[in-house]
Every structure is written in structure tokens, then in C-alpha cells.
Amino acid sequence: MKTIINILLSRNTLLKNAGVLIICLFTSISIAQNSSSNAEKIKAVFIFNFTQFVDWPSSSFSSPEAPFIIGIAGKNLFGSYLEETVMGEKVGTHPIIIKYFDEEKEITNCHILYINYSDDRRIKELLSFIVTHEILSVSDAPNFNKLGGIVRFYTEQNKIRLQINTNAAKTAQLNISSKLLSVAKTK
Amino acid sequence: MKLKDAPIQRKLMSVILLTCFVVLTLMGSAYILLEYISYKKVVKSNVSTLGTVIASNSSASLAFDSPADANEILNALRAEKHIVLACLYDKSGKLFAKYPSDTSSSVFPQVQQKNKYWFEDGYLIGFQPVVQKNTELGILFIKSDLEDMHAQLRHYMIIGILLIAGSLIVAFSLSKLLQKSITDPILSLEQTAKIISQQNDYSVRAVKSGKDELGALTDAFNQMLTQIDTQNVEIKSFNQNLELKVKERTYELQEQKDFIETIINSSVDxxxxxxxxxxxxxxxxxxxxxxxxxxxxxxxxxxxxxxxxxxxxxxxxxxxxxxxxxxxxxxxxxxxxxxxxxxxxxxxxxxxxxxxxxxxxxxxxITNIIEANEKLGSLNSELVKSNRDLEQFAYIASHDLQEPLRKIQTFTHLLGDNYGDEVKFKNYHNKINQAASRMQNLIQDVLNFSRITKVEEAFTEVDLNKILEHLKTDFELLLQEKQVVIHHPILPKIMGIPLQLTQLFSNIISNSIKYNEQKPVIDIAVRHLSKNEIKSYPSLNSNLTYFQLEFKDNGIGFEPQFSEKIFNIFQRLHGRQTYSGTGIGLALCKKIVENHHGVIFAQSELNKGSIFTVILPG
Missing domain, CATH: 3.30.450.20 (PAS domain)
Structure with missing residues (x-):
């Protein structure tokens, strides 16, 4: 079933637009960030949007057709929503796929990593493991930036905001658009 | 004044200025139009560039749901004062951020066309999609006024008008100077023509100013003048000749006309x-x-x-x-x-x-001719009558007058033959005497008749009563002897000749007594004739009044066939032995009545008396 929709969406731009429209519809619903699930939805969209504002070096892809991998470490809070959001989307020539990581060893093979750990020590461990890789680390953890994480979600005036650690991004060899930096807190 | 009637100077000026004005205006308008078009392009490109920049800058704020950032970006538009409105819509078309921030949301339109800029109601409007990499994140709406462009256009227009005005002034001054080379020769030509037409002096010549068309015109004009001048002289002499001829002809015609008129007017017709x-x-x-x-x-x-x-x-x-x-x-x-x-x-x-x-x-x-004819006619009829009288006179001369002469001759012979016989002498002598006295009577009567015929006496008023009384006195013895009775009314007075009227009455009355075997009774009646009665007598003038006298007797009368003959001279109905008479009496009566312009006629039958009717004017 999914494959059929995928084929249809990739072949038919009209249907693709319709798909985008459906996604927009969901997004608009998610803007009212009252429930936690709404907040997760917004975060899912944000995660996808990072792909537009961050440049990954080409060396992070094995081939032009190699997938752009969004990895989730820890408990998946997005349900299927993140998958729906990125479905059929590409970063450049790379189709986006979602990977759920249980083992830290595999984690290096991704481009965005959402870390859903509550334990700062565990986060720091994971970060130290991936620090030399071109991975944009994302988390809700309050000390994430201090721990060496790149992007932190936080809530301010009922809105989900971003805090970015630019040094960490440099270390990860990621080029974050100044536009993204302008909407985020960078300290 | 219409341009058509304007002086040539003004015409030239009008043409030059109008041409200048139209050309400059067209050029100015074209320039402004081009400027307008290119300015519009520039404005469009400027605004779209601005839109692209703003859209690009605002992609993150849309992507990461940060309206505050978006507003800040939009607020940067403050630097561009012509941007009056701007806003961002998110992916779903919902208003995300606006500029100026205090503007009501209702001012912003629905998302229409993406990525398009157009002019509407004096503004430039555009929608610019906000795209990050390949993902469309929202739409920017931007609205710019065209104040700058309008101000620039106004500026150009004012400059254009000033330029045109200046150019016209320069054109006016220049053309005023330059047109003289055209108008001066024309005006001088016109002046020359005016002088010629006013003074009729064809010896004047126009002055040539150059070798252009006007120079050629001046030459042609001068040549024409020369021709006219020559022709004028010819025409003048021709006219003089003509005038002389006309005068002559007119005089001749007038003479002829006068001649004919004189003839016509001299006509008695x-x-x-x-x-x-x-x-x-x-x-x-x-x-x-x-x-x-x-x-x-x-x-x-x-x-x-x-x-x-x-x-x-x-x-x-x-x-x-x-x-x-x-x-x-x-x-x-x-x-x-x-x-x-x-x-x-x-x-x-x-x-x-x-x-x-x-x-x-x-x-x-022909009145006189007709009158003369009438006179001639009456004279002729008188002549005929007198001829007849003459014939009768000849007759009596040959017969009636000879008869007593012959008697006298016979008795004179007898007297000579019987000389000495006293008885016979007395008898013959007596007979000769009778014949002689009879001849005397005859001659007397003829003389009377001829007198009446010839003598024209003046008419006087005659009282017929007096005439009758005189007659009665003259015939007193005879009347007594014959015991004559005359009945008569009072008779009228008429205009006439008294002696002739006495003879008329005398003859008629003596006839009535003479030709009578009994005691003569004579009734005289008088009455006026009516108009119709007058008309029944052709010889009477119907304009006059007449009365009629009737003499009626109881005499022997005569046969009706003689009623006209008895009025002929020497006409006798009886032998001289029966009734004495010369046969002149009634002829005399007729003559007298005719002299008085009247009518006489008789009616009778044998032995039944006669009526003699006399009609006389009165």
C-alpha cells in the first residue's frame, strides 16, 4: 500500500502537491500546541525543516542515491508522525528515511539524530561517540547544549523554540544557515 | 479670424509654432511614456528583488514558527518608504506576519497568484513564494506605492512643458526673423499689386528679391503687367473707336427712330x-x-x-x-x-x-366721308327729284303751256281770216283772252312752285289758328256762295314759314271745295303722334315730336290707286272742262310739307270723300 502511494506521489506532481497540502493540514492542526502530541508533531516538522537549513558535507553520503537518515535514539515520541512528514521527501538527491537505533554502534550512520534520553550522562556518552561524525544532534534535554548537543528544543511562551550550540555544529562539520541561527538561541 | 483669411505672416508663424508644438509634444509624450514604461519595469524589478530578499530571509522564521522574527524581518521594510503593505502567509495560507505590524488583518488579501507582480489601482502588488532549498514554506505579499514614479513623471512633465514653452518662444523669435525672407517679397509683391489696383497704374513694377519661386513669381507678375499695359493701350484705342462707332450708330438709330416716330405721330390715323x-x-x-x-x-x-x-x-x-x-x-x-x-x-x-x-x-x-356721303345721297335724291320735276316741267312746257298758245294761234288765224266780222271777232277775242289768262295762271303757278323749291326762308313760330282765320276771310265770298262748313279744334303753334303754311292750308281747303258736288263740309282734326307711330314713318326723326292734322271732306274723292300720283306736278285726274286747275296745287303742298320736314298723304275712295293727312314737327 505504501509503495503504491509512493509511486503515485513521485510520478504525479499534482498528487504530490495534494500530499503536501494534506501534510500542511496536519501541520496547521499541530500548531495549536496544547497537547503533548501536538508538540511532538511540531518537533517532527522542525526536524524535517532542519534538512533545509543545514548543509551536510557530501562525504557523509556514500553515493548520490544514498538515503538521508533521520535517526531516533531512545523512545520514539513521534509515533508515525515523523515518518509521515518525511515520506517521499528528499534532501538534494537523497531520499529521507527514519531509523530507530537501539545500539549505539549503529548510530554513527545517520544525519540527524533525535536523542530521547533522560539521563544526561547517557546523552554525553552518546554525544562523545558521535562527535566526530557529521550528525546534527537534536534533543529536548535541558542541558543538551552544555553536554555538547547541537540543537535543543525548549518551550517558551507555549512555543517550541530552538537553542543551537554552534561550536558543536562546527565540530560536526555542519554548516547551519544563518537564517536558522537567527530564529534560534545560540548560547 | 480664420487661419484661411489671416495674413501670410501669421499663417507662417502659426504653421511653424504649431509644427514645433506638435513635434515637441509628441516627443515629450513619447519620452515620458517610455520613461513610464521603463520606470514601471524598474519599480517592478526593485520590488520583486526586495520581495525575493525578504522572502529568502523569512524562510527560517516560517520554517520554525517564529512570527516575531518574521515581523522583525518585515519591519526592515521601513527603510523602503514606498512599501506600504507586506505580509507573510504560512504554508496553509494563514497570515503569519504583517507589516506594518499594527495593520488590521482584513487589509491583507487572500493568497492569489504565486510569484507574480502586477500594477493595480496605482500600486504595485506582488506575491513571492518563500522557498528554502526546494521546499516552499509560505508566501510573501508585498504592496508598493508608485509615488516615486509619479513624482518622477510629474517632474518630467513639468520639464517637458517648460521645454516646449521655451522652444516655442525660441521658435517664435527665430521664425519671426527668418520668415522675413519669405514674407517680405510676398508683402512687397502684394503692396505693388495694391498700388496697381488702386491707382490703375500698370507701369509700376515689382522689385525682385531673389532667384527662388517668389523671384520667378515676381518676374511673371512683372511680365504680366507689361502685357496688361500693352493690352490696355490697345483696348483703350479700341474702346475709343468703339465708342465713336456706338455714338454714330446711336445717333443714326435715334435719327431713324425720330424719323419713324415723327411719321407715326404725324399720321392723322x-x-x-x-x-x-x-x-x-x-x-x-x-x-x-x-x-x-x-x-x-x-x-x-x-x-x-x-x-x-x-x-x-x-x-x-x-x-x-x-x-x-x-x-x-x-x-x-x-x-x-x-x-x-x-x-x-x-x-x-x-x-x-x-x-x-x-x-x-x-x-x-371716316366720319367726314360718311357725312359727306350722306349729304351726297340726299343731294342726289333731291337731284333725282328735281330731274323728275324738270321732266314734268318739260312736259307741261311741251303740252300744257303749248295748249293755250296753240289756241291763241288758232284763234288769231281765224281772226285774220274773218277780219270785219264783229260777232266772230268778239268770240275769237274772248277765246284768245281766256287762253292768255289761263297761260298766265299756269306761269304763275309754275313760278310759285319753283320759288318754294328754291327759296329757303327762316322758320318762325306760326299760329295755325291765325292762318285758318286769314283763309276764311280771303275765301269769305266763295265760302258763302258754296255754303261751306269748316269744323276745327284749336290748332297748335309750330315752327315754319307762314306764307308756305298758308298756301298749304289754302290748297287743301280749296281742293275740298272745288272737287265737291254738294255743300262742302270740312272736318279738321289734330293729335300728337306716339313714338311708335313716328317710327312707322321712315322719313321722320324719332327724336322729335310730331302732330298730325287731318283734313276730311265730303267731296268727290278719287280712286285709291291715285293716292300718290295726285301729288305729282301737273297731275290731273279730271278734264279741264269739268274742274279748273293747273295740276300744281298738291305738288306744291307736298313740297311745302317736305320743306317743313313732314309727311303728307291722302286716303280716299271714289265719291266717298277724301282725307288729307299732314304730319308736321312741333
Whole structure:
């Protein structure tokens, strides 16, 4: 079933637009960030949007057709929503796929990593493991930036905001658009 | 003033200035139009560039749901004062951020066309999609006023108008100077023409100013003047000749006309010409005098308007017939205007096509001829009568007068033959005496008759009663002897010759007594004749009054067939032995009555008495 929709969406731009429209519809619903699930939805969209504002070096892809991998470490809070959001989307020539990581060893093979750990020590461990890789680390953890994480979600005036650690991004060899930096807190 | 009638200077000026004005205006307009178009392009590109920048800058704020950032970005538009409105819509078309931030949301339109800029109501409007990499994150709406462009255009327009005005002033001054090279020769040519036409002086020449068309025109003009001048001289001499000839011809014609008029006016005839409507065209002098009318009262007027009485005479009909082409000659036309008669000719006047255009009437007065004719007629009848009288006179000379002469001869012979016989002598002597006295009577009567015929005495008033009384006195013895009775009423007084009227009465009464076998009774009756009775006698004038005298007797009378013969001279009905008489008495009566312009006639039957009727004016 999914494959059929995928084929249809990739072949038919009209249907693709319709798909985008459906996604927009969901997004608009998610803007009212009252429930936690709404907040997760917004975060899912944000995660996808990072792909537009961050440049990954080409060396992070094995081939032009190699997938752009969004990895989730820890408990998946997005349900299927993140998958729906990125479905059929590409970063450049790379189709986006979602990977759920249980083992830290595999984690290096991704481009965005959402870390859903509550334990700062565990986060720091994971970060130290991936620090030399071109991975944009994302988390809700309050000390994430201090721990060496790149992007932190936080809530301010009922809105989900971003805090970015630019040094960490440099270390990860990621080029974050100044536009993204302008909407985020960078300290 | 219309340009068409304006002086050539003004025309030239108008043409130059108008051309200048139109060209400059067209150029200015074209320049401004081009400027407008390119400015619009520039504005469009500027605003779209701005839009692209803003859209690009605001992608993150849309992507990461940060309206505050978006507002801040939009607020940067403050630097561009012509941007009046701007806003961002998110992916779902919902308003995300706006500029100026205090603007009501209702001012912003729905998302229309993406990525398009257009001019609307004096503003430039555009929608610019916000795209990050390949993902569309929202739409930017931007609205710019065109104040700058308008101000620039106004500026250009003012400069254009000032330029045009300046150019016109320069063009005016320049053309005023330069047009002189065209207008001056024209004006000088015009001035020359004016002088020529006003003073009729064709010896003037225009001054040539150059070798252009005007120079050629001046040459042609001068050449024309030379020709006119020469022709003028020719025409003048020709005119003089012509004038002389015309004068001569006019004089000749006038002479001819006067001659004809003199002839026509000298005519004793009435000469009149009518046109085809029977209006008077011409009358000769005699006609004016005859009609006793002035030229202006008759010429050009209809015949019946001037002389309505002509309708009743034959003249009007004759004129109408003549108008149909008939030649009419009326030998005896009785005028209705005067008691005169005319011999009238109506001659139709025809043009070359035989069409009648008028009538010539010639009236010759024949009144005198007719009167003379009448006189001649009466004289002739008198002559005939006197001839008859003469014949009768010859008869009596040969017969009646010879008869007593022959008797005297016979008895004279007998007397000679019987000389000495006293008885016979006495008898013959007596007979000779009787014959002689009878001859004397005869001669006396003839003398009386001839006197009455010849002597014209003046008429006086005669009382017929007195005449009758005188007669009664003269015949007193005879009346007594024959016991004559005369009944008569009172007789009228008439105009006449007393002696002749006495002879008339005497003869009639003595006849009544002489030719009577019984006691003579004579009844005299008198009455006036009625008009109709007068008309029954052709010889009487119906304009006079007459009375009738009737002498009725109881004599022997005569047979009715002799009622006219008895009035002939020497006519006798009886032998001299029965009734004495010379046969002149009644002839004398007739002569007397005729002298008095009356009528006498007799009615009788044998043995039944006679009635002698005398009708006399009175």
C-alpha cells in the first residue's frame, strides 16, 4: 500500500502537491500546541525543516542515491508522525528515511539524530561517540547544549523554540544557515 | 479670424509654432511614456528583488514558527518608504506576519497568484513564494506605492512643458526673423499689386528679391503687367473707336427712330400697338389726343382696364381675332368713345416663327366721308327729284303751256281770216283772252312752285289758328256762295314759314271745295303722334315730336290707286272742262310739307270723300 502511494506521489506532481497540502493540514492542526502530541508533531516538522537549513558535507553520503537518515535514539515520541512528514521527501538527491537505533554502534550512520534520553550522562556518552561524525544532534534535554548537543528544543511562551550550540555544529562539520541561527538561541 | 483669411505672416508663424508644438509634444509624450514604461519595469524589478530578499530571509522564521522574527524581518521594510503593505502567509495560507505590524488583518488579501507582480489601482502588488532549498514554506505579499514614479513623471512633465514653452518662444523669435525672407517679397509683391489696383497704374513694377519661386513669381507678375499695359493701350484705342462707332450708330438709330416716330405721330390715323395680352405698347400722338389720356395712364395697361367700353364694341373681338393671326379690316367702326366712325385695320404682328406677338391697329377717321356721303345721297335724291320735276316741267312746257298758245294761234288765224266780222271777232277775242289768262295762271303757278323749291326762308313760330282765320276771310265770298262748313279744334303753334303754311292750308281747303258736288263740309282734326307711330314713318326723326292734322271732306274723292300720283306736278285726274286747275296745287303742298320736314298723304275712295293727312314737327 505504501509503495503504491509512493509511486503515485513521485510520478504525479499534482498528487504530490495534494500530499503536501494534506501534510500542511496536519501541520496547521499541530500548531495549536496544547497537547503533548501536538508538540511532538511540531518537533517532527522542525526536524524535517532542519534538512533545509543545514548543509551536510557530501562525504557523509556514500553515493548520490544514498538515503538521508533521520535517526531516533531512545523512545520514539513521534509515533508515525515523523515518518509521515518525511515520506517521499528528499534532501538534494537523497531520499529521507527514519531509523530507530537501539545500539549505539549503529548510530554513527545517520544525519540527524533525535536523542530521547533522560539521563544526561547517557546523552554525553552518546554525544562523545558521535562527535566526530557529521550528525546534527537534536534533543529536548535541558542541558543538551552544555553536554555538547547541537540543537535543543525548549518551550517558551507555549512555543517550541530552538537553542543551537554552534561550536558543536562546527565540530560536526555542519554548516547551519544563518537564517536558522537567527530564529534560534545560540548560547 | 480664420487661419484661411489671416495674413501670410501669421499663417507662417502659426504653421511653424504649431509644427514645433506638435513635434515637441509628441516627443515629450513619447519620452515620458517610455520613461513610464521603463520606470514601471524598474519599480517592478526593485520590488520583486526586495520581495525575493525578504522572502529568502523569512524562510527560517516560517520554517520554525517564529512570527516575531518574521515581523522583525518585515519591519526592515521601513527603510523602503514606498512599501506600504507586506505580509507573510504560512504554508496553509494563514497570515503569519504583517507589516506594518499594527495593520488590521482584513487589509491583507487572500493568497492569489504565486510569484507574480502586477500594477493595480496605482500600486504595485506582488506575491513571492518563500522557498528554502526546494521546499516552499509560505508566501510573501508585498504592496508598493508608485509615488516615486509619479513624482518622477510629474517632474518630467513639468520639464517637458517648460521645454516646449521655451522652444516655442525660441521658435517664435527665430521664425519671426527668418520668415522675413519669405514674407517680405510676398508683402512687397502684394503692396505693388495694391498700388496697381488702386491707382490703375500698370507701369509700376515689382522689385525682385531673389532667384527662388517668389523671384520667378515676381518676374511673371512683372511680365504680366507689361502685357496688361500693352493690352490696355490697345483696348483703350479700341474702346475709343468703339465708342465713336456706338455714338454714330446711336445717333443714326435715334435719327431713324425720330424719323419713324415723327411719321407715326404725324399720321392723322389712330395708330396703336397691343402686346399679346392686349396691353397697350405704343400709341401715336393722335391716339393720345383722341383718348385724351397720358402716356403713363395707358402704356402697359390692359385695354379693358383703360377703356372698358371697348368690350361692347366690335373692337375687342376684332383684336382677339387678330391675335389669332387674322388680318381684319372693319370698314365702318362706330366708336364708343366719340360719335365718330372709323375705318379700322387690325394687323397681327408676327415674329420670324410666324407667331403673333402683338396687334397693330390703324383707325382712319371716316366720319367726314360718311357725312359727306350722306349729304351726297340726299343731294342726289333731291337731284333725282328735281330731274323728275324738270321732266314734268318739260312736259307741261311741251303740252300744257303749248295748249293755250296753240289756241291763241288758232284763234288769231281765224281772226285774220274773218277780219270785219264783229260777232266772230268778239268770240275769237274772248277765246284768245281766256287762253292768255289761263297761260298766265299756269306761269304763275309754275313760278310759285319753283320759288318754294328754291327759296329757303327762316322758320318762325306760326299760329295755325291765325292762318285758318286769314283763309276764311280771303275765301269769305266763295265760302258763302258754296255754303261751306269748316269744323276745327284749336290748332297748335309750330315752327315754319307762314306764307308756305298758308298756301298749304289754302290748297287743301280749296281742293275740298272745288272737287265737291254738294255743300262742302270740312272736318279738321289734330293729335300728337306716339313714338311708335313716328317710327312707322321712315322719313321722320324719332327724336322729335310730331302732330298730325287731318283734313276730311265730303267731296268727290278719287280712286285709291291715285293716292300718290295726285301729288305729282301737273297731275290731273279730271278734264279741264269739268274742274279748273293747273295740276300744281298738291305738288306744291307736298313740297311745302317736305320743306317743313313732314309727311303728307291722302286716303280716299271714289265719291266717298277724301282725307288729307299732314304730319308736321312741333
Amino acid at each position: 389712330l395708330i396703336t400697338v397691343f402686346d399679346k395680352d392686349l396691353k397697350f405698347i405704343m400709341l401715336n400722338k393722335n391716339s393720345y389726343e383722341y383718348y385724351n389720356i397720358k402716356r403713363e395712364d395707358i402704356l402697359g395697361k390692359y385695354i379693358l382696364e383703360v377703356l372698358p367700353q371697348k368690350k361692347e364694341t366690335g373692337m375687342f373681338d376684332d383684336l382677339k381675332r387678330a391675335l389669332k393671326g387674322e388680318y381684319i379690316h372693319n370698314t365702318n367702326y362706330k366708336s364708343a368713345i366719340s360719335p365718330r366712325s372709323f375705318d379700322n385695320y387690325y394687323i397681327p404682328l408676327k415674329d420670324v416663327n410666324e407667331k403673333v406677338y402683338g396687334v397693330l391697329t390703324i383707325g382712319h377717321d
